[in-house]
Amino acid sequence: MSTEHLEYTSGRILLNEKLLSTDYVKQRLRRPSEDDDLYRSLFNEFSLTKNMNEELFLDYFDQLGTLIVKSKGSINPDQFCRDAVQFYSSMKGITKSPPNTIGISKYLFEVLRTNKTSLPSEKIMISFLMTFGSWTQCNSFKDSCYNLLVSRIQQCCFSLDSFSNPLSQRSLMLDKILERSVSQLGPILFLYAYQLGNTNVYSNQDYDMPRTLKNFLLYCAKSTIFLLKWSTSVLLVNYFSAADYSQRSHNFSNLLPYIIDLTYQEAGNTTIIKVFTKLCSLPLDMYPLALISKILKGAPDINKVLVEVDYVSFISNVINDYYNEEEKYIAEGTSFKLSLCLNILAHLGMVNDKNKLRISSGPASTLVSNTLVKHLEILKYMRTSECKGNIDIRIANKAIYCSTNLTFAACTILRSLSRSASLLRSQFKSDNNVQLLIEILSVNGEDLYVPYQYDSEEKLKSLILNILANLVLELNSPKRSINYSVLLGLVRGFLENGKSEELVCASLSLLRNSLFSSDEFFIQKFKENVPATLILKYSKSKNDKIKLSSLNIIRNLFACSLDVSNYIFNEFKDINQGPECKFIDFLKGELCHSQNMEIVLSLCYIISNLSVWQPVNKIFIVKNEGLMMIMKEYLAKPINQFPKTDLAWSIKSCISWIVMNVLTNGSMEESERICHVDLEDASLADPTQRAKLLISWGFLNSLGDMIHSCDDVDSRLVLNRAFVLLNTIGTTLH
Numbered sequence: 001m002s003t004e005h006l007e008y009t010s011g012r013i014l015l016n017e018k019l020l021s022t023d024y025v026k027q028r029l030r031r032p033s034e035d036d037d038l039y040r041s042l043f044n045e046f047s048l049t050k051n052m053n054e055e056l057f058l059d060y061f062d063q064l065g066t067l068i069v070k071s072k073g074s075i076n077p078d079q080f081c082r083d084a085v086q087f088y089s090s091m092k093g094i095t096k097s098p099p100n101t102i103g104i105s106k107y108l109f110e111v112l113r114t115n116k117t118s119l120p121s122e123k124i125m126i127s128f129l130m131t132f133g134s135w136t137q138c139n140s141f142k143d144s145c146y147n148l149l150v151s152r153i154q155q156c157c158f159s160l161d162s163f164s165n166p167l168s169q170r171s172l173m174l175d176k177i178l179e180r181s182v183s184q185l186g187p188i189l190f191l192y193a194y195q196l197g198n199t200n201v202y203s204n205q206d207y208d209m210p211r212t213l214k215n216f217l218l219y220c221a222k223s224t225i226f227l228l229k230w231s232t233s234v235l236l237v238n239y240f241s242a243a244d245y246s247q248r249s250h251n252f253s254n255l256l257p258y259i260i261d262l263t264y265q266e267a268g269n270t271t272i273i274k275v276f277t278k279l280c281s282l283p284l285d286m287y288p289l290a291l292i293s294k295i296l297k298g299a300p301d302i303n304k305v306l307v308e309v310d311y312v313s314f315i316s317n318v319i320n321d322y323y324n325e326e327e328k329y330i331a332e333g334t335s336f337k338l339s340l341c342l343n344i345l346a347h348l349g350m351v352n353d354k355n356k357l358r359i360s361s362g363p364a365s366t367l368v369s370n371t372l373v374k375h376l377e378i379l380k381y382m383r384t385s386e387c388k389g390n391i392d393i394r395i396a397n398k399a400i401y402c403s404t405n406l407t408f409a410a411c412t413i414l415r416s417l418s419r420s421a422s423l424l425r426s427q428f429k430s431d432n433n434v435q436l437l438i439e440i441l442s443v444n445g446e447d448l449y450v451p452y453q454y455d456s457e458e459k460l461k462s463l464i465l466n467i468l469a470n471l472v473l474e475l476n477s478p479k480r481s482i483n484y485s486v487l488l489g490l491v492r493g494f495l496e497n498g499k500s501e502e503l504v505c506a507s508l509s510l511l512r513n514s515l516f517s518s519d520e521f522f523i524q525k526f527k528e529n530v531p532a533t534l535i536l537k538y539s540k541s542k543n544d545k546i547k548l549s550s551l552n553i554i555r556n557l558f559a560c561s562l563d564v565s566n567y568i569f570n571e572f573k574d575i576n577q578g579p580e581c582k583f584i585d586f587l588k589g590e591l592c593h594s595q596n597m598e599i600v601l602s603l604c605y606i607i608s609n610l611s612v613w614q615p616v617n618k619i620f621i622v623k624n625e626g627l628m629m630i631m632k633e634y635l636a637k638p639i640n641q642f643p644k645t646d647l648a649w650s651i652k653s654c655i656s657w658i659v660m661n662v663l664t665n666g667s668m669e670e671s672e673r674i675c676h677v678d679l680e681d682a683s684l685a686d687p688t689q690r691a692k693l694l695i696s697w698g699f700l701n702s703l704g705d706m707i708h709s710c711d712d713v714d715s716r717l718v719l720n721r722a723f724v725l726l727n728t729i730g731t732t733l734h
Contacts, residue, residue: 060087061099069107077111078121080104081128085281088131101132109144112188113151119183120279126187127281130194145192146213152188153216156181163215170222178220182228187280189231194283197238209239221258226269227276230288233262237291241298249299256295256305262288264314267321284336289318293340296347303347312348312358315341319363325370335402338367342409349416356420359413368410372436375407379440382448396450404456407440411463418470434471434482437464441490458500465491465506472514472522484522488529495534501543508538508549515556523560532557532571544596551590551602558609565613584610584620588627597647600634604654607631611661618662619684628697631655636702639709649715652706656722659699663687663729691730700726 061084068080108125111117117125153160158177178185220232237259240251266273266288276282284290292311295302319341322334330338345364349356359365378399381387387396414433441464445457468487491507498504511530514522539550557564572583591603607627610617622628635655642648665687683689694700703723710716 058099061101061104065101065104069103076121077104077108078117078124081108081124085124085127085131099132105129105132105141106144109148113148115152115155123187123276123279126191127279129191130281130283142195145188145195149185149188149192150213152185156184160210160212160216163212163219166215167219174219175223175225178223178228179225182225186227186231186276189228189235190276190280190282190286193231193235193238193286196235196242197285208243214239218255221255226262226265227272229258229262229265230269230273233259233288233291234286237294241294249301252295252299252302253305256302259288259291259295260306260309260311263292284333287337287340289337289340289344293343296344300347300350303351306344307348307351307355312345312355312362315344315348316362316364319367323363323367325366330402330406332398332402335406339406339409342367342406342413346409346412346416349413350419353420356417360417364413368413369433369436371403371406371410372433372440375403376436376439376443378403379443379448382450383443384449387449391449393450397453400448400450400453401456404453404460408456408460408463411437411460411467415463415467415470418467434468437467438483438487438490440464442486458502461494462500462502462506465494465503465510469506469510469513472510473516484525485529488525492530492534495530495538501546504538505543505545505549508535508546508553511535512549512552512556515553515560523557523564527567532568536568536572539590544599548596548599548602551599551606555602555605555609558606558613562613565610565617584624584627588624588630591627591630597643597651601647601651601654604631604634604651604658608654608657608661611658615665615685618664618690621658622662622690622693623684625697628694628699631658632697632699632702635699635706646712649710649712653715653718656703656718659694659703659722660725662694663691663725688729691726694726695730700730 064080064084068075068077108129112122112125150160156177158174217232217236220228221236223229223232233255236255237252240248240255243251273287277284277286285294292306296306319338322337322341323330342364345359349359382391382396382400414437441461445453468482472482487510491510494500494503494507511526515526535550535553538546539554541547541550554568557568569583572586587603587607591600594600594603607621611621634651637648639645639648642651684693700723703719703726707716707719707723710719
C-alpha cells in the first residue's frame with residue numbers, strides 16, 4: 001500500500017500512521033462532491049491521525065467549515081457540529097489558537113433563523129456555537145444571537161411589541177404559548193445568554209438590551225415552567241452582570257427572589273438540566289446555583305437577603321446531598337457544584353459571626369478539610385516518578401483543574417472564617433488546616449508532571465497567604481502553631497521571584513500583619529528569613545498596592561524598638577550607600593510625588609514612628625526643611641481637597657503626632673549608638689529651637705486653623721495637644 005493510498009470499505013478508512021499534510025487535505029477538498037461522502041472521509045482521516053498538530057487542527061475547521069457552507073445543504077451541518085465539538089474536546093491542550101469559525105457560524109445562524117432543521121439538530125448546532133462562540137469576538141455574533149431570538153419569539157405567534165411596558169399580572173394565553181414553545185426558545189435563550197456572559201467582548205458601553213425584550217425576559221423569569229425560568233434567568237444574570245454598574249445591585253435585587261426559587265426547584269428538575277447541559281454543551285456556570293454565585297460576586301451586599309431566607313441551611317443540605325466522604329473521586333459536575341456551595345457560604349459568612357459559626361459547625365467544615373487533604377495528595381502524586389510514567393495527561397489536567405477550583409472555594413470559606421476573632425481561637429486551633437495550607441503553599445507547580453497551570457496556582461497561593469495573614473493577627477493560637485521558618489522561607493521565595501504581583505502583594509500583607517503587634521518572636525524570625533532589602537525594594541514599586549504594603553511593613557518595624565530601627569537603617573544604607581539622613585530624603589521624595597493618600601498616610605506614620613526614637617532622628621526630621629514643608633502643606637490643606645474626609649483627618653492627626661514627637665526631649669547619649677552621624681546643627685538638640693523653627697514655618701498657625709474647622713472629636717483632641725505643646729515650648733524664654 002502506498003503512503004498516500006486510502007481504501008474505503010463500508011465507510012471505514014484504512015490508512016497508515018503517516019501525518020496527513022494540510023496540502024493534501026486542501027487538494028482533497030477541491031474535488032467536487034454530490035453528497036457528504038467526502039466530508040465523512042476527511043473527518044475520519046483527521047480523527048484517525050495519531051500525530052495531530054495545531055496547524056492541521058486549525059486547517060480542519062477552516063477547510064471543512066468552508067466545505068459545509070459551499071455545499072448549500074447537501075451536507076448535513078449538524079453532523080459537522082457534532083464532530084467538531086467532540087474532536088475539539090480531544091484537542092484541548094494541543095492548540096492555543098482559535099479556529100476560524102466565523103464563516104460556519106454565520107451559516108448556522110441562517111439555518112437556525114429559517115428554522116430548516118429538526119430540534120435535535122438545532123441543539124447540536126447551538127452546541128457548536130456555544131463551544132466556539134467565545135472565539136468569535138465580533139459584534140455580528142452578538143447581533144446574530146439577538147436577531148435569532150427575536151425571530152424565534154415571533155415564530156411562536158406573539159410580538160415583543162406587547163411588552164413595551166412590564167406586565168403587571170400573568171397572562172393565561174401567553175403562558176400556554178410559552179409552554180408549547182419552550183423547547184424552541186430554551187436553546188436560543190441559552191445561546192444568547194452565553195454570548196452576553198462573555199465579558200471579554202461585551203460591556204455596558206456597547207450594548208443595551210431593548211426594553212421590550214427585557215420586559216419579556218423578566219416575565220419569563222417568573223414562569224412556573226422550569227426550562228423557561230432557567231434559560232431566561234441565565235440570560236438576565238449575564239446581562240445585568242455586564243450592563244450599567246450603577247444599576248447592578250438594584251437589578252439583581254429585583255431578580256434574586258426568582259433565582260432563589262429556581263435553585264429550590266433544581267433538585268426536582270435534574271433530568272432537564274442534564275439533558276440540556278449535554279445537548280447544548282452548556283457551560284457549568286449556567287447551573288441554577290451558579291447564578292446565585294454570580295449575583296453575589298456582582299453585588300456582595302445582597303448576601304443579607306439570602307441570610308434572611310436561611311440560605312445557609314439550604315446550601316448545607318445541598319452539600320449533604322452531593323458530598324460523600326467515602327467516595328474516592330468526585331465527578332467534574334459535582335466538584336463544580338460543591339465549589340459553588342462553598343463560595344456562596346463564604347459570602348454568607350461575611351454577614352455576621354453567627355453565620356460563620358453555623359458554617360464552621362456544618363457539613364462545609366468537613367468538606368473543606370477533606371478537600372485540602374485530597375488536593376495535597378494529588379499534588380504530591382503528580383511529582384512522583386510513578387506519575388511520570390503512567391499518567392494520562394488529559395485526565396491529570398482535568399483532575400488538577402477540578403481539585404484546584406474546589407480547593408480555592410474551600411479557601412474562600414477559610415478566609416471568611418479567619419476574619420472572626422472567636423473562630424480564630426477555636427476553628428483554626430483545633431484542626432490541621434493551617435499546616436495543610438502551608439504544605440499546599442510549598443508545592444511548586446513547575447515540579448509536577450502535568451502542564452503547569454500558572455494562573456490557577458497563583459490565585460490559590462495568593463488566597464492561602466491572605467488567610468494566613470488574617471491568622472497571624474491573632475495574639476495566641478493559632479499564631480504560635482505556625483512554622484514561621486518554613487512560611488517565611490516561602491514568602492521570601494515569592495518576593496525574590498517577583499513575577500506575580502498578586503503573590504507579592506499577598507506575601508507583603510502577611511508580613512505586615514505579622515509585625516502589627518511588635519511580637520519579638522516574629523520580629524526575630526523575620527530578620528532571620530526575610531532581608532529588609534526586599535521590602536525596601538518593593539517600597540519603590542510603581543504598583544500602589546505593593547508600595548503601600550511595603551511601606552506599612554516599614555512603619556510596623558519602626559514601631560518595634562530602637563534596635564529594629566537601626567536594623568532598617570543599616571539595610572537601607574547597604575542598598576543606598578548613605579546614612580540615616582538619606583532615609584529621610586527617601587521619605588521626602590515619596591511624600592512629595594505620591595498622589596495616593598493612603599500611601600501619604602503610611603509615610604507619615606513611618607516618620608511618626610521614626611521620630612519617637614533617638615534625639616538624632618528628631619533632628620534629622622526637623623532640619624529637613626523640604627520634608628517639613630510638605631507635611632505643613634498637608635496639615636493646612638482644606639478637607640474638601642482630599643478624596644475622603646476620614647483619610648484627611650488621619651493624615652492631619654498623624655502629622656500632629658510628628659510635631660509632638662520631635663518636641664520631646666531625650667538623652668543625647670543615645671545618639672552615640674549611630675556613630676557615623678555628624679550633627680551639622682547642634683542647636684537643634686534643644687527642643688525649644690526645634691519648636692521655634694516649626695513656628696517660623698507656619699505649623700502653629702496651621703494647627704490653630706485646623707482645630708477651628710475640625711468636626712472629628714478624636715482628631716481635634718490630637719490637633720489641640722500638638723498646638724498647646726508647640727506654643728508652650730516655642731514661646732519659652734531663655
